[in-house]
Amino acid sequence: xxxxxxxxxxxxxxxxxxxxxxxxxxxxxxxxxxxxxxxxxxxxxxxxxxxxxxxxxxxxxxxxxxxxxxxxxxxxxxxxxxxxxxxxxxxxxxxxxxxxxxxxxxxxxxxxxxxxxxxxxxxxxxxxxxxxxxxxxxxxxxxxxxxxxxxxxxxxxxxxxxxxxxxxxxxxxxxxxxxxxxxxxxxxxxxxxxxxxxxxxxxxxxxxxxxxxxxxxxxxxxxxxxxxxxxxxxxxxxxxxxxxxxxxxxxxxxxxxxxxxxxxxxxxxxxxxxxxxxxxxxxxxxxxxxxxxxxxxxxxxxxxxxxxxxxxxxxxxxxxxxxxxxxxxxxxxxxxxxxxxxxxxxxxxxxxxxxxxxxxxxxxxxxxxxxxxxxxxxxxxxxxxxxxxxxxxxxxxxxxxxxxxxxxxxxxxxxxxxxxxxxxxxxxxxxxxxxxxxxxxxxxxxxxxxxxxxxxxxxxxxxxxxxxxxxxxxxxxxxxxxxxxxx
Amino acid sequence: xxxxxxxxxxxxxxxxxxxxxxxxxxxxxxxxxxxxxxxxxxxxxxxxxxxxxxxxxxxxxxxxxxxxxxxxxxxxxxxxxxxxxxxxxxxxxxxxxxxxxxxxxxxxxxxxxxxxxxxxxxxxxxxxxxxxxxxxxxxxxxxxxxxxxxxxxxxxxxxxxxxxxxxxxxxxxxxxxxxxxxxxxxxxxxxxxxxxxxxxxxxxxxxxxxxxxxxxxxxxxxxxxxxxxxxxxxxxxxxxxxxxxxxxxxxxxxxxxxxxxxxxxxxxxxxxxxxxxxxxxxxxxxxxxxxxxxxxxxxxxxxxxxxxxxxxxxxxxx
Numbered sequence: 010x011x012x013x014x015x016x017x018x019x020x021x022x023x024x025x026x027x028x029x030x031x032x033x034x035x036x037x038x039x040x041x042x043x044x045x046x047x048x049x050x051x052x053x054x055x056x057x058x059x060x061x062x063x064x065x066x067x068x069x070x071x072x073x074x075x076x077x078x079x080x081x082x083x084x085x086x087x088x089x090x091x092x093x094x095x096x097x098x099x100x101x102x103x104x105x106x107x108x109x110x111x112x113x114x115x116x117x118x119x120x121x122x123x124x125x126x127x128x129x130x131x132x133x134x135x136x137x138x139x140x141x142x143x144x145x146x147x148x149x150x151x152x153x154x155x156x157x158x159x160x161x162x163x164x165x166x167x168x169x170x171x172x173x174x175x176x177x178x179x180x181x182x183x184x185x186x187x188x189x190x191x192x193x194x195x196x197x198x199x200x201x202x203x204x205x206x207x208x209x210x211x212x213x214x215x216x217x218x219x220x221x222x223x224x225x226x227x228x229x230x231x232x233x234x235x236x237x238x239x240x241x242x243x244x245x246x247x248x249x250x251x252x253x254x255x256x257x258x259x260x261x262x263x264x265x266x267x268x269x270x271x272x273x274x275x276x277x278x279x280x281x282x283x284x285x286x287x288x289x290x291x292x293x294x295x296x297x298x299x300x301x302x303x304x305x306x307x308x309x310x311x312x313x314x315x316x317x318x319x320x321x322x323x324x325x326x327x328x329x330x331x332x333x334x335x336x337x338x339x340x341x342x343x344x345x346x347x348x349x350x351x352x353x354x355x356x357x358x359x360x361x362x363x364x365x366x367x368x369x370x371x372x373x374x375x376x377x378x379x380x381x382x383x384x385x386x387x388x389x390x391x392x393x394x395x396x397x398x399x400x401x402x403x404x405x406x407x408x409x410x411x412x413x414x415x416x417x418x419x420x421x422x423x424x425x426x427x428x429x430x431x432x433x434x435x436x437x438x439x440x441x442x443x444x445x446x447x448x449x450x451x452x453x454x455x456x457x458x459x460x461x462x463x464x465x466x467x468x469x470x471x472x473x474x475x476x477x478x479x480x481x482x483x484x485x486x487x488x489x490x491x492x493x494x495x496x
Numbered sequence: 497x498x499x500x501x502x503x504x505x506x507x508x509x510x511x512x513x514x515x516x517x518x519x520x521x522x523x524x525x526x527x528x529x530x531x532x533x534x535x536x537x538x539x540x541x542x543x544x545x546x547x548x549x550x551x552x553x554x555x556x557x558x559x560x561x562x563x564x565x566x567x568x569x570x571x572x573x574x575x576x577x578x579x580x581x582x583x584x585x586x587x588x589x590x591x592x593x594x595x596x597x598x599x600x601x602x603x604x605x606x607x608x609x610x611x612x613x614x615x616x617x618x619x620x621x622x623x624x625x626x627x628x629x630x631x632x633x634x635x636x637x638x639x640x641x642x643x644x645x646x647x648x649x650x651x652x653x654x655x656x657x658x659x660x661x662x663x664x665x666x667x668x669x670x671x672x673x674x675x676x677x678x679x680x681x682x683x684x685x686x687x688x689x690x691x692x693x694x695x696x697x698x699x700x701x702x703x704x705x706x707x708x709x710x711x712x713x714x715x716x717x718x719x720x721x722x723x724x725x726x727x728x729x730x731x732x733x734x735x736x737x738x739x740x741x742x743x744x745x746x747x748x749x750x751x752x753x754x755x756x757x758x759x760x761x762x763x764x765x766x767x768x769x770x771x772x773x774x775x776x777x778x779x780x781x782x783x784x785x786x787x788x789x790x791x792x793x794x795x796x797x798x799x800x801x802x803x804x805x806x807x808x809x810x811x812x813x814x
Contacts, residue, residue: 064599065591065606239592252595263498276502276651276748276806 010050011043012427015434021167021424022436023088034091034203034484041199042086053195054085054429060194066187066245081184082477084428085195088439088459092486095455098161098169101353102443103451104343106157109174109330110447111346113153117143117326127345128338135413136332137383140291142298143326146315149222154330155322156215156286157445158182158458161353163424170356170421172440174336176327178288181458181478182444183246186211186253188480189456205482206455211444212253215286218448219254222320223283230283233257233273235264237289237305247288261289266309271319284320285310291325299325333382333416334360356421361412370417371408374401377417379408392468394420423468426479428461438462440470441481456481497651501596503807504589505652506659508597508605509643511586513660515579516636517667518569519629524671524701526562526625531693540565546674549575563622570612570621579632583609598646601639608635654744655806661744662799665737669788669795671702672724676717677785695720702732721784722776734791738768741798748806760801767794 017025024035031039042050058080061067067078090098115122116133123130133139158179160172189208193200216232223230236247238260251258263273264282272279287294293303298311313319329335337358340351359366359377370377374393381389391404408415425436443457459479460470470476521543529539541560544553549568552575557564572578583605590597590605611617612632621628640660647653675698692715699705699720707730712719727733742764751757756765779787 062610063603063607065594065602234595239588244591245594248591248594252599257498257501258595259498260500263500274499276497276499276655 010045010047010429010432010434012039012434015427015436017425017436019165020422020436020438021163021165023090023163023424023426023439024086025427032089032091034089034482037203038087038089038196038199041196050085050429051432057083057085057191057195060191061187064187066184081472082461082463083188083191084461084463084477084479085192086427086429086434087192087196087480087482088426088441090441090456090481090483092484094169095483097352098441098443099453099455101169101171101351102159102445102453104347104349104352105159105171105174105339106154106445106447106451108343108346109157109176109339110151110153112342113176113324113327113330114151115346116329117146122342122345125345127341128335132332132334132338133329136329136335138328138332140299140326140329142311143324146324146326147317148324149224149317149320152222152447153324154327155218155222155447157447158442159445161441161443162356162421163441164421165424167424169353169441171339171353172356172421173333174331174339175442176323176330177290178323179442179444180243180246180288181442181460182211182454183249184478185444185454185456185458185481186249188458188478192480203482204485206485208454208456211454212250214446214448214452215250216254216256218446218452219284219286219320219322221448222322224317224320227283231257231281232284232286233259233282235259235261235285235287235289237261237293241288243288250286261305261307264307264310266307266313269313269316269318271307271310271313282319284322286322291328294321294325331383333358333380334362334413337416356418359417361408361415361417366417367408367412370415371405374405376420378420379404379415379417382414382416392420420468423462423470426459426461428463428477428479435465437465438468438470439479455483497596497655499807501593502652502655503803504593505596505656506802506807508586508589508593509656509659510663511582511589512605512608512636512639513663514577514667515582515586516633517664517671518577518579518582519632519636520667520701521671521674522566522569522625523629524674524698525565527697527701528675528694529562531690531697543674544568546670547577549577566621566625567618571618580612583612593652596652598642600642600646604635604639604642608632608639611635651748654748657744658741658802661737661741662795662802664732665734665741666792666795668702668724668732668734668737669791671698672721673785673788676721676788691717699723704730704732718776718780721780725779726771726774726776735768735771738764738771742768745802758801758805760798760805763794763798763801767791767798 013029015025016028024031026032061080061083067080112122122128123133154176156179158175158181160175161169162172163169185208219232220230233256234247234251236244236258238244248258257273259273265272265274267279271282273282289305292300294306295308295310296303296306297308314321337355337360340355343349343351359370361367361370370379377393379391379393391400393401423438423440426439427434428437439459439461441457441459444454446452459481461477461479462468462470463477464475467475525539525543538560540562544550544560544565553568556572556574557568568575568578570579573580575581587605587609590602594602643656675694695715695717696705699708702724704724708720708723711723723730723733725734728735728739730736745761745764746753749757749761751761756762
């Protein structure tokens with residue numbers, strides 16, 4: 010299989026700068042792939058898929074009585090990120106997450122940014138993800154969002170934009186780690202020669218980040234991962250991370266509040282828990298504080314948290330900054346808190362509650378992407394150019410009924426990367442979700458999850474809607490990096 | 497260790513052991529049928545009756561033939577005691593403790609499940625039943641071997657072993673009963689050459705034939721019963737299972753041997769002591785079937801005690 014007939018078309022291609030012209034970092038990979046004997050690439054692709062099935066790295070198909078499970082589709086041609094691009098991403102994300110944390114701390118305390126009229130008070134007052142239960146909370150070390158998975162997209166001009174911040178319970182990092190393991194098996198030589206920056210220490214770094222949150226004076230704090238349970242679509246990841254960190258994976262029913270502490274039920278009685286990496290949404294985490302019909306959470310947990318006797322990652326309440334209207338103000342936050350210009354720009358965003366913006370959106374529905382302010386995962390969305398007149402009209406009605414709940418953005422023509430389709434390569438749209446840990450300092454995993462819209466022409470990369478993934482290779486250009494190692 | 501996690505490891509092992517023993521059951525009946533003269537009544541029907549699922553079987557499969565009973569016991573997902581159902585449960589339990597067991601163990605449970613669930617499995621069982629079941633038994637042995645070789649022999653491993661051994665003791669007792677009671681064609685067969693052949697088939701189905709020979713040389717019902725019930729060292733004998741289950745419980749709790757610190761230890765200690773001092777002739781005279789029945793009830797009591805002592809998520813007083 011070769012790239013001779015591969016067409017980057019009118020899109021920014023992650024591997025090729027023009028037909029038959031690989032980008033600097035991709036040359037070696039392209040050479041090696043083309044040097045493989047006939048059928049070999051297909052064989053390796055199949056081997057990778059079989060490995061995923063046998064390892065049980067699958068997700069349950071909801072509503073399927075047969076208990077059908079699918080692997081998250083994986084394409085073995087890696088996506089390559091060149092060093093200069095990565096430098097911008099890394100510094101941009103560090104800056105952004107710092108500002109977002111300052112914002113969260115501010116918005117649940119003095120609300121200076123509202124009083125200084127940088128963000129209209131109305132925006133926060135009407136944000137359904139603002140948690141009044143969190144007002145006045147003091148999370149350990151003042152950090153609210155310890156684990157973030159920011160969605161980036163790249164437009165035709167080659168510029169990366171931030172699409173979503175995902176400050177609640179971003180998932181997908183386990184696929185980054187598993188994809189990497191698979192790729193080392195699939196292309197060992199290319200891998201070694203390409204000077205790919207390692208991602209494998211994510212679990213230890215996550216463990217350190219969590220340990221850092223433990224109440225003071227504990228020499229050996231107990232850290233746990235809290236999962237909604239085995240039927241959650243991200244269960245594999247919860248289990249994987251607990252396993253890799255060597256900590257307990259608990260469900261709500263394993264935990265109980267007793268004597269002012271959170272305890273877990275063990276075969277030898279109750280044992281104290283100090284840090285909870287929770288993968289349950291705020292709403293379900295404590296029926297006494299949030300939704301009282303939740304059976305997934307731990308009654309009384311928030312009380313213990315407020316008293317500083319257990320740490321939560323992420324802190325509850327971070328969702329307010331995921332509101333897509335609040336998102337539009339992140340560049341202003343960066344200016345306000347850090348006095349810097351945003352290194353990574355936002356996708357330009359129209360806020361429908363502004364009369365002028367709304368008029369523009371309603372007049373250009375066929376050109377814009379409209380999103381509900383509080384949805385994620387590709388739900389509650391209208392992709393104007395692909396929508397029928399009826400769908401557009403339905404959204405116009407929704408927008409007029411509650412303008413606060415909708416934003417609109419120009420269609421970003423996402424960059425593409427080659428994927429294997431049968432016996433040849435075709436370009437498919439991709440995004441990039443790097444993961445950021447905020448513990449003692451801020452660390453961005455070099456790489457991240459490259460999600461691919463596997464349907465031809467589709468711009469939707471979400472796994473719930475036919476997306477797959479690729480390994481992401483961030484190339485190291487530091488002198489002395491792997492590849493120049495001595496014999 | 498979390499109670500829920502201990503419970504899942506325990507059941508993961510029980511279900512794997514159960515699935516393996518279903519394969520052994522089918523094996524023993526196939527051999528008994530092959531060795532019997534033609535005119536003898538339908539043994540497959542007796543096997544279904546022995547499982548206690550007769551009604552459900554008739555509803556879905558009709559007449560009891562070798563093929564329909566094998567389908568019922570192997571692939572029928574509506575039968576909670578089919579190999580496929582047991583493996584599904586083992587896998588669901590394994591999935592919920594993936595972070596505690598080794599990835600090799602998980603992979604083996606997963607592979608076994610996918611093997612039985614694959615469309616080819618149905619054809620294979622029809623064409624070459626012996627091949628299929630022996631392959632399947634090996635997959636179960638592989639799981640136990642991987643467990644021993646890759647999982648720390650700590651609390652979790654010991655809970656797993658308790659689960660496996662309770663299940664095994666129960667199934668060994670039931671298999672003896674199937675030969676002795678359920679499938680006994682006529683009283684005048686007892687002591688005939690057929691009878692010896694059948695006892696030998698039972699030993700083979702329990703992988704016990706060679707080990708038995710080393711001990712007793714000649715096949716006699718009394719000695720087979722003695723070997724499978726009372727042998728101290730054969731890993732599928734009922735007594736061996738109890739000795740090792742008790743040992744594991746004591747490792748878990750740290751209480752010294754011959755004492756008990758909870759109800760579960762008391763149950764298993766008492767039952768093991770009964771076997772330690774049993775006399776096979778007395779047992780046979782009093783009725784082997786009744787004896788095995790009672791053993792199963794006591795063993796269930798032990799299982800319940802393990803649950804109450806270690807796994808039950810008792811509400812915490814406010």
